Amino acid sequence: MLKLHxxxxxxxxxxxxxxxxxxxxxxxxxxxDYVTVIGGNxxxxxxxxxxxxxxxxxxxxxxxIDGVNVTGMQEHQRAxxxxxxxxxxxxxxxxxxxxxxxxxxxxxxxxxxxxSWGVTKAEKxxxxxxxxxxxLGLEDRLTAKVGLLSGGQRQALTLLMASMQHPKxxxxxxxxxxxxPTTAAKVLELxxxxxxxxxxxxxxxxxxxxxxIRHGNRLIMMNEGEIILDVKGExxxxxxxxxxxxxxxxxxxxxxxxxxxxxxxN
Amino acid sequence: xxxxxxxxxxxxxxxxxxxxxxVAQGIIWGIMALGVYITFRLLDVADxxxxxxxxxxxxxxxxxxxxxxxxxxxxxxxxxxxxxxxLITGLLHTKLGIPAILSGILTQFALYSINLRIMGMxxxxxxxxxxxxxxxxxxxxxxxxxxxxxxxxxxxxVLYWYFGTEQGSAIRSTGSNPNMSRAQGININNxxxxxxxxxxxxxxxxxxxxxxxxGFADINMGRGxxxxxxxxxxxxxxxxxxxxxxxxxxxxxxxxxVLGGIAYYxxxxxxxxxxxxxxxxxxxxxxxxxxxxxxxxxxxxRRSSYLLAGRRSAxxxxxxxxxxxA
Numbered sequence: 111m112l113k114l115h116x117x118x119x120x121x122x123x124x125x126x127x128x129x130x131x132x133x134x135x136x137x138x139x140x141x142x143d144y145v146t147v148i149g150g151n152x153x154x155x156x157x158x159x160x161x162x163x164x165x166x167x168x169x170x171x172x173x174x175i176d177g178v179n180v181t182g183m184q185e186h187q188r189a190x191x192x193x194x195x196x197x198x199x200x201x202x203x204x205x206x207x208x209x210x211x212x213x214x215x216x217x218x219x220x221x222x223x224x225x226s227w228g229v230t231k232a233e234k235x236x237x238x239x240x241x242x243x244x245x246l247g248l249e250d251r252l253t254a255k256v257g258l259l260s261g262g263q264r265q266a267l268t269l270l271m272a273s274m275q276h277p278k279x280x281x282x283x284x285x286x287x288x289x290x291p292t293t294a295a296k297v298l299e300l301x302x303x304x305x306x307x308x309x310x311x312x313x314x315x316x317x318x319x320x321x322x323i324r325h326g327n328r329l330i331m332m333n334e335g336e337i338i339l340d341v342k343g344e345x346x347x348x349x350x351x352x353x354x355x356x357x358x359x360x361x362x363x364x365x366x367x368x369x370x371x372x373x374x375x376n
Numbered sequence: 377x378x379x380x381x382x383x384x385x386x387x388x389x390x391x392x393x394x395x396x397x398x399v400a401q402g403i404i405w406g407i408m409a410l411g412v413y414i415t416f417r418l419l420d421v422a423d424x425x426x427x428x429x430x431x432x433x434x435x436x437x438x439x440x441x442x443x444x445x446x447x448x449x450x451x452x453x454x455x456x457x458x459x460x461x462x463l464i465t466g467l468l469h470t471k472l473g474i475p476a477i478l479s480g481i482l483t484q485f486a487l488y489s490i491n492l493r494i495m496g497m498x499x500x501x502x503x504x505x506x507x508x509x510x511x512x513x514x515x516x517x518x519x520x521x522x523x524x525x526x527x528x529x530x531x532x533x534v535l536y537w538y539f540g541t542e543q544g545s546a547i548r549s550t551g552s553n554p555n556m557s558r559a560q561g562i563n564i565n566n567x568x569x570x571x572x573x574x575x576x577x578x579x580x581x582x583x584x585x586x587x588x589x590x591g592f593a594d595i596n597m598g599r600g601x602x603x604x605x606x607x608x609x610x611x612x613x614x615x616x617x618x619x620x621x622x623x624x625x626x627x628x629x630x631x632x633x634v635l636g637g638i639a640y641y642x643x644x645x646x647x648x649x650x651x652x653x654x655x656x657x658x659x660x661x662x663x664x665x666x667x668x669x670x671x672x673x674x675x676x677x678r679r680s681s682y683l684l685a686g687r688r689s690a691x692x693x694x695x696x697x698x699x700x701x702a
Contacts, residue, residue: 185558186557186561186564187561189559189560190561201553201555202559203553204549204553204557206548206551207548207549214545215546215549215557218542219561223546224542224543225541225543226541227540228542228545229540229545
């Protein structure tokens, strides 16, 4: 479903701030793969997701989504294939617009936006139904401005928007990191529910090792712009936090001491 | 200065007599403000093209009428000229990466020369309402108010419809959250160009109406238009929020933008009636806009500020000490 061939990206090349953020990344996701991505700060997790989403062009390599070469496509062009939820709950929704307007914008992702109504009557009922799965009572506040919602509510709404139109790929960039633990757990549970219900292919970055092990069918670990570990299926199910830390020490050649906090013990 | 003498020179009927003219001009500037509203509020861009495109609208309209074209056609072509001016600003910004505010300044600067050329290199072109068929003129103010109001209502209706469509929604979301818009597949550069064009089209249309109303196009008629437009938008919003505390619909807000233009012009009429020097008008306008821009901020400060918190904390600590002593 997603193929990365030898993808590289260097930020600020030729300057003192040069950073090789991605080094010849190879990754191949099967349809229905739900991959969790872990790694310390600066490991290249977000950079990899941004490369796939097309936030900037990559330096070399090729990115294919469902067989389509998207490497030369701009961010808004790739959006037809991709649903995204960001780390900052403020990023994924338009605050000055109504809940229903936000959903309607997402429902038209990848379609031509012409002069027919931005929100139709039929959509109102449809979205009210869809919002019920969140269990936040948003279905009764369809015309409320999104700016009035809490971070957790906005993130749940973004998740719903990202999963609309059955995207070929769902990108979750530490989408629970800015939420309190209870809300984070709810949003994660919701993510699982939507991914399995719609049989989506997903990449989820997390700083929480426990979450990385518990969710998804496959786990990759990144370090200094490279994928240093890729476990799936049976092997992943039996993975423990200590395994991960040992593997990190073995593969990255350093102990996890300093990064331990970043990878979060709980 | 002898105040009583000054007061004696002021006649109330004189003020009443001047008000309708103020209303007519206010409506025309209100239409201009609708254009400013699109960029300033919906697209979140401060577009300074308008000082030039207002004049472009006036110049195109007058020259076409002088060439014997019907006034409605002249206005239509003025609108298209404005669309093109906005298009240039939009392309400078999105294709060449020049910051929006600078793009607007560049286009506005270039338009000065272009406007002079449109007017045959003369700084002022009169159009005599006795000789040409104009849609509105200052000679029949009630008629001018009626025509202006019809234009304003029609434009509000079209804007209400357009910004409810898929395309209009995409423009609004671009202004509200560009990152989200891109992630939802919206080409935000195209939306900015569309919004800037539409805005300047309206501004030029309003310039065309103004040139007919005043009976001439002048190279300087658009000078400070952005400030007057902002004044109308902000006065309108403050009034709207005062009337509708629980929030208001989009067409109510648009209507209040036009009412803001009228309110602004009535204030100007009063200032002139007070026999203040008309050269000071720009100063008064700037002060007025500054006041209205500051109102929401100062209101928030009254509810919560470090000064207040400091005072409260001092009183709180004092109260605690007092208890200890007792």
